[in-house]
Amino acid sequence: MPEAIATNQTILVVGGGISGMSAALEAAECGKQVILVEKNPSVGGRVAQLYKYFPKLCHPKCGLEINLRRTKANKNLRLMTLTEVTAVEGEPGNYTVTLKKHPRYVNENCTACGACARAVEAEFDDEYNFGLGKRKGAYLPHNLAYPQRYVIDPRILGTPDAEKAKAACKYDAIDLDMQPEEIKLTVGAIIWATGWKPYDANKIQPYGYDRYPNVITSVEFERMADPFGPTGGRILRPSDGKEAKDVAFIQCAGSRDRNHLKHCSRICCMATLKQTTYLREKYGDDYKASIYYIDIRAIDRIDDFHRRVKEDPNTRFIKSKVASITEDKETRNPILHGVDIEGYHRYSNPHDLVVLAIGMEPSVPADAFPAKVRFNEEGFIVPDEANGAIFAAGCSEDALDVNRAVQSATASALHAIQVINRVAGTEG
Amino acid sequence: MTDYNQQMIEKYRENFLKEVEHNVEEGEWVKMCMQCGVCSGSCPFGPYWEHPPQELFMMIRAGKRDEVLKSDSMWMCTSCYNCIARCPRGLPITHIIHGLATYAKRLGLAPKEQPTAKFAQLFWDNLTKTGRVNELKLGLALYFKVGEGLKTALENKDLGLAMLKAKRMNPFELVGGHKCKDIKGLHAILAKAEEIEERKIGMKA
Numbered sequence: 215m216p217e218a219i220a221t222n223q224t225i226l227v228v229g230g231g232i233s234g235m236s237a238a239l240e241a242a243e244c245g246k247q248v249i250l251v252e253k254n255p256s257v258g259g260r261v262a263q264l265y266k267y268f269p270k271l272c273h274p275k276c277g278l279e280i281n282l283r284r285t286k287a288n289k290n291l292r293l294m295t296l297t298e299v300t301a302v303e304g305e306p307g308n309y310t311v312t313l314k315k316h317p318r319y320v321n322e323n324c325t326a327c328g329a330c331a332r333a334v335e336a337e338f339d340d341e342y343n344f345g346l347g348k349r350k351g352a353y354l355p356h357n358l359a360y361p362q363r364y365v366i367d368p369r370i371l372g373t374p375d376a377e378k379a380k381a382a383c384k385y386d387a388i389d390l391d392m393q394p395e396e397i398k399l400t401v402g403a404i405i406w407a408t409g410w411k412p413y414d415a416n417k418i419q420p421y422g423y424d425r426y427p428n429v430i431t432s433v434e435f436e437r438m439a440d441p442f443g444p445t446g447g448r449i450l451r452p453s454d455g456k457e458a459k460d461v462a463f464i465q466c467a468g469s470r471d472r473n474h475l476k477h478c479s480r481i482c483c484m485a486t487l488k489q490t491t492y493l494r495e496k497y498g499d500d501y502k503a504s505i506y507y508i509d510i511r512a513i514d515r516i517d518d519f520h521r522r523v524k525e526d527p528n529t530r531f532i533k534s535k536v537a538s539i540t541e542d543k544e545t546r547n548p549i550l551h552g553v554d555i556e557g558y559h560r561y562s563n564p565h566d567l568v569v570l571a572i573g574m575e576p577s578v579p580a581d582a583f584p585a586k587v588r589f590n591e592e593g594f595i596v597p598d599e600a601n602g603a604i605f606a607a608g609c610s611e612d613a614l615d616v617n618r619a620v621q622s623a624t625a626s627a628l629h630a631i632q633v634i635n636r637v638a639g640t641e642g
Numbered sequence: 643m644t645d646y647n648q649q650m651i652e653k654y655r656e657n658f659l660k661e662v663e664h665n666v667e668e669g670e671w672v673k674m675c676m677q678c679g680v681c682s683g684s685c686p687f688g689p690y691w692e693h694p695p696q697e698l699f700m701m702i703r704a705g706k707r708d709e710v711l712k713s714d715s716m717w718m719c720t721s722c723y724n725c726i727a728r729c730p731r732g733l734p735i736t737h738i739i740h741g742l743a744t745y746a747k748r749l750g751l752a753p754k755e756q757p758t759a760k761f762a763q764l765f766w767d768n769l770t771k772t773g774r775v776n777e778l779k780l781g782l783a784l785y786f787k788v789g790e791g792l793k794t795a796l797e798n799k800d801l802g803l804a805m806l807k808a809k810r811m812n813p814f815e816l817v818g819g820h821k822c823k824d825i826k827g828l829h830a831i832l833a834k835a836e837e838i839e840e841r842k843i844g845m846k847a
Binding site: 535555 | 676679680681682683693694696727728731732
């Protein structure tokens with residue numbers, strides 16, 4: 215890639231998920247120079263890991279593809295993958311940003327033919343599938359990865375696998391001598407869109423995510439439901455690989471809890487309602503879904519979706535936060551214990567599979583943030599004069615669904631454009 | 643029914659939540675409960691409570707004064723603190739439960755024959771007499787006043803003998819027993835504390 219050239223009229227967008235891509239495209243399509251940096255080898259972020267969006271149940275790949283086409287078509291937008299921001303100094307209209315670019319060990323000659331992956335033997339947990347499957351030491355992050363270029367996992371460097379990959383490449387695309395680079399850029403405004411990560415389910419001790427194989431998270435369930443996912447779209451119990459037809463969903467797993475995340479993660483109710491429709495899609499009438507909840511927060515327009523799911527006779531709502539989970543040693547069925555608030559009935563319900571509707575926390579913790587901005591106590595960036603020209607977009611700002619994240623991204627692009635216009639002297 | 647109970651009924655007519663907030667230790671937390679049920683589900687004695695904690699909190703908010711205060715539920719708490727550890731809202735549930743028990747007793751509404759309530763009184767009387775717990779007397783009182791007398795005593799005889807053998811219990815405690823150095827001083831402290839408490843809660847002017 216040629217050295218990125220930036221000036222104080224350039225907008226830096228950090229994070230290439232749906233929010234970062236949207237913000238970068240809005241600004242670039244307004245004629246501003248934009249540099250989009252992404253720490254992973256490909257853009258798309260969490261949205262690329264979804265099987266379907268709520269409430270329309272369309273496929274995220276479609277929306278993503280439109281954005282990718284816009285990205286490819288726009289000459290104002292430069293994309294840098296495998297790049298992280300390590301420091302931000304300066305003031306609005308004149309920031310010096312230090313970037314660290316990690317080597318991909320694959321250059322632009324790559325045609326994504328996959329010969330290197332076939333040659334390499336080492337396998338690692340597949341991050342794209344939350345470790346549910348394996349991928350090779352030379353890999354394409356996922357089908358729709360952009361750039362469509364393979365990556366060499368640094369862990370195979372110095373092993374015979376690295377040489378095998380190099381030898382297998384007919385296009386001289388593998389360069390094992392690539393070094394990490396430090397790049398300093400001048401930019402005028404920064405849009406921060408580093409998004410969210412699922413809360414660590416191991417911390418919710420009574421639910422036994424670390425102990426019981428048939429307790430999984432909602433993001434893992436999402437990957438299972440995807441026909442291109444690790445199970446080919448089948449909902450399988452990790453303990454024995456059998457199809458799970460009696461599935462329990464536990465809401466507020468890690469959210470709205472002073473021991474974990476204090477905030478409501480906002481998406482989990484809708485995600486669960488959506489995921490019950492996956493069961494109907496796969497099994498017809500031959501399934502049972504049980505939703506354990508405190509209260510269902512299907513916000514504004516999407517309450518219709520909630521009502522539709524409620525009418526489904528195969529889906530049952532139990533008003534109770536599950537207190538603990540144990541496991542039937544023989545069947546390895548998780549058993550949910552708690553008290554149903556409607557009538558105060560004590561229950562111990564076995565299920566084939568338990569899905570924790572896991573909460574959302576900011577990807578970049580406040581104490582590791584490379585610039586001085588204000589955070590709320592949950593670690594999301596608060597809009598504040600003191601942030602200068604650093605604007606949060608999407609889930610860096612709050613726990614948001616895709617729809618709201620894109621709205622937030624557009625708003626942040628407008629803020630950044632105003633700064634650039636001021637710098638350029640086009641505004642009074 | 644005591645005068646104090648009547649006094650409180652008149653003071654807080656129809657507003658039991660406020661009464662709890664003003665008079666029960668940590669009572670101001672009751673309104674924070676979001677009825678998720680994790681406390682009841684986490685309680686090792688849960689199945690034996692007539693009304694588990696989150697139901698008690700809802701009953702308080704619904705103004706069910708007699709049902710709450712006369713209930714034996716809050717006497718079932720063993721202070722394991724599981725509910726406090728897990729409560730997503732950080733309610734000090736164990737403390738509220740003990741607060742409710744204390745308040746019910748103060749009002750004279752606590753169930754008279756409830757074993758843990760009875761034992762709590764025995765323990766207090768035993769301790770304040772000499773300033774030291776007399777385990778032998780407390781044990782016997784537990785068997786004969788709370789338990790089923792000789793039957794309970796015999797059931798526990800092996801434990802008692804083992805404690806004697808290990809010198810964890812002294813048979814001579816039955817006559818007199820050991821006491822703290824300044825028993826008069828202790829009684830004066832307790833009397834003063836009771837006086838302060840009664841003034842604070844409005845039982846005495």
